[in-house]
Amino acid sequence: MNGSRVLVLNSGSSSVKYQLLDMTDRTRLASGIVERIGEGPVADHAAALKQVADELARQNLGLDSPELAAVGHRVVHGGTRFTTPALITDEVVEEIEKLIPLAPLHNPANVTGIKVARELRPDLPQVAVFDTAFHSTMPEAAARYAIDVDTADRFGVRRYGFHGTSHAYVSRATAALLDRPVSELNTIVLHLGNGASASAVRGGECVDTSMGLTPLEGLVMGTRSGDLDAAAIFHLSRVGEMSIDEIDTLLNKRSGLLGLCGDNDMREIGRRMGEGDSEAQLAFDIYIHRLRKYVGAYTAVLGRVDAIAFTAGVGENSAAVREAAMGGLTAFGVEVDTVRNALRGSGARLISAESSRVAVAVVPTDEELEIASQTFDLVSD
Known part of the structure; x- marks a missing residue:
């Protein structure tokens, strides 16, 4: 070659x-x-x-x-x-x-x-x-849903996870930012764009992730609901007389931030919050509540967290989301420096306070570079 x-x-x-x-x-x-x-x-x-x-x-x-x-x-x-x-x-x-x-x-x-x-x-x-490959290292305890095994295997029902190239790139870039081997780090990666996902990464390998069989599960997103009681689908079908296609459209395209307040752009939601809009404020609060639940859950999964990395459009650009998501987590060793967090920058940077036991970082993702790197490595072998 x-x-x-x-x-x-x-x-x-x-x-x-x-x-x-x-x-x-x-x-x-x-x-x-x-x-x-x-x-x-x-x-x-x-x-x-x-x-x-x-x-x-x-x-x-x-x-x-x-x-x-x-x-x-x-x-x-x-x-x-x-x-x-x-x-x-x-x-x-x-x-x-x-x-x-x-x-x-x-x-x-x-x-x-x-x-x-x-x-x-x-x-x-x-x-x-x-997109799913990075998450294939999840143990069966994390990847399996608690449904009949034969049915799950027959139809491929399990947690696959998505945004894998982003989670792979950011977990390594976070280690580079901290000048530590990725093999030594436990990292929570928060990919927050219109689609959003979280992952727990131990030593460079994914051990849990928020998206599941499809990209619908997990965090509140721009137009997707994220986690939902599966029985809500039965209820909408039986009581609401909605078709499967209508429910699919509702949960994937008319839910999340858009469904809660009519906007799926976090910048517009922030503007509305500044004007005292209660619907926008509630949508933001729900978004943050779900995000913090996953940070807490993955702290428990990992046992020790060395770094939390924010990435993608919202993660990289919304200081308000980062501050709210990390607020009140001092018991977990997480402290954000408000001045650092408010500063805008184009590269990877730390936003945690000097006293923070957990490094909190903003790490711009580069999925294309990750794809190119994996491609070049394969054809170069």
């Missing part, structure tokens, strides 16, 4: 995001997004990938460059079959397709992007990197 560049593709149902990275110095050479696939001039994923190729060629970074070592694809669900990155073959594509029932909104688009990219460069190594 002569090249050092990796093209990372994230193929969604109506968009393709891409980044081209040079792994010699881990720099970004190009990035962009093709949106509204299926509308107007971008008829399908083949047209979208052709547009990506044309744009890279205009920058003299084309897909035919000998510097291009591989293509790394984000794949949302790897089930129990894929626990590490996989060099893509026909068999691997078939296995990813078999997992579509577990991720019907994401895996089909991921597969389409893989197929089109392989047609464009059939000679080039292509790698699937799975």
Whole structure:
């Protein structure tokens, strides 16, 4: 292998995001997004990938460059079959397709992007990197739901977890920030974006995570409910006479912060809170309450916490969320420095007080770099 560049593709149902990275110095050479696939001039994923190729060629970074070592694809669900990155073959594509029932909104688009990219460069190594893979180290006690084992195994019902590339990257970046080996650290990672998840990471390996069979479980999110009594679904069906599809839409698209106060943008919620809006305040309080419950639970799971890392859009940018989530946790050895927390910055930084036993950090995530790194490591072996 002569090249050092990796093209990372994230193929969604109506968009393709891409980044081209040079792994010699881990720099970004190009990035962009093709949106509204299926509308107007971008008829399908083949047209979208052709547009990506044309744009890279205009920058003299084309897909035919000998510097291009591989293509790394984000794949949302790897089930129990894929626990590490996989060099893509026909068999691997078939296995990813078999997992579509577990991720019907994401895996089909991921597969389409893989197929089109392989047609464009059939000679080039292509790698699937799975959102679920980092969480595959969870012990069975954390991954299993307490339902009939035969039924669970037959239909693949267990906790898989998501945002794995982010949790993997941030847990290592936190260790680097603290100048300590990741193998020595117990870290709680809080990935707080429109989708949100928490993970308990012991020595660089995930031992528990908040998302489950799907990305619906766990924290309160922008439009998802997070944890919910499963019997609420039966109640909505029997008493509310709602269909399964209607309940699915309610819990995934009309719940969370949006369902509570009509806004899923934490900046807008903060503005409304400042004006005394009680609905926005309650939504924020519910969001923080759930977040603190998970911090407490994962403190118990880990036994000892060395670091708590905030990442993703809300985690990186909302000082109010960080301060509220960490407030009152001095008994756990957590103290946030209000001045440090209020300062904005672009890089990884500590926001904990000098007296804090637990390091609290803001660590910007870089899922594309993580995918590129895993891809390059696999094709370099």
